[in-house]
Amino acid sequence: GQQLNQSPQSMFIQEGEDVSMNCTSSSIFNTWLWYKQDPGEGPVLLIALYKAGELTSNGRLTAQFGITRKDSFLNISASIPSDVGIYFCAGSTGTASKLTFGTGTRLQVTL
Amino acid sequence: GAGVSQSPSNKVTEKGKDVELRCDPISGHTALYWYRQSLGQGLEFLIYFQGNSAPDKSGLPSDRFSAERTGGSVSTLTIQRTQQEDSAVYLCASSPTEYSYTFGSGTRLTVV
Numbered sequence: 001g002q003q004l005n006q007s008p009q010s011m012f013i014q015e016g017e018d019v020s021m022n023c024t025s026s027s028i029f030n031t032w033l034w035y036k037q038d039p040g041e042g043p044v045l046l047i048a049l050y051k052a053g054e055l056t057s058n059g060r061l062t063a064q065f066g067i068t069r070k071d072s073f074l075n076i077s078a079s080i081p082s083d084v085g086i087y088f089c090a091g092s093t094g095t096a097s098k099l100t101f102g103t104g105t106r107l108q109v110t111l
Numbered sequence: 112g113a114g115v116s117q118s119p120s121n122k123v124t125e126k127g128k129d130v131e132l133r134c135d136p137i138s139g140h141t142a143l144y145w146y147r148q149s150l151g152q153g154l155e156f157l158i159y160f161q162g163n164s165a166p167d168k169s170g171l172p173s174d175r176f177s178a179e180r181t182g183g184s185v186s187t188l189t190i191q192r193t194q195q196e197d198s199a200v201y202l203c204a205s206s207p208t209e210y211s212y213t214f215g216s217g218t219r220l221t222v223v
């Protein structure tokens with residue numbers, strides 16, 4: 001099935017550093033979502049974006065819905081060890097419709 | 112319950128056997144989804160139930176895969192004549208009428 005292109009695939013950063021990852025699609029989406037998955041668990045929603053150009057924050061996380069509606073980015077500021085995990089972007093074309101997921105960014109944080 | 116519950120959490124089966132995976136969604140959530148996640152990969156959409164509407168089966172990889180949702184609540188994903196390539200984590204999610212999903216912890220299926 002279709003997947004969104006997410007980059008980078010993996011990141012190794014030091015505690016306290018800022019992180020940026022993005023997601024691009026050839027299709028337009030009406031909603032962009034960012035999830036985090038810990039080992040052995042299902043993905044957990046971090047941020048939801050509903051309008052093109054929207055910039056939303058959730059604590060140390062900031063995400064933006066691209067103007068073209070074909071991309072989104074997620075920033076994490078001042079990373080901490082518990083930020084370790086896999087981050088997925090996802091796009092939706094309608095209310096509660098199926099999500100198309102990105103390929104994931106694996107984040108590792110060193111002390 | 113408070114979250115989406117999936118069972119079993121792990122399943123090892125022999126190639127050629129049938130398996131059933133269960134999902135209990137959050138009470139009141141009208142939408143239910145099944146996704147598959149292969150090792151190190153993103154999530155692949157399988158099937159989507161919304162209320163009493165006909166399910167969207169467009170993601171099912173073959174006719175060996177089927178799913179049902181009884182009474183608008185519990186769902187069962189059935190894989191017949193399992194193959195080794197079916198090995199993956201099968202994730203269920205439910206959603207109210209808004210956009211955000213809540214995922215279960217998944218069933219890790221290993222076909223040997």
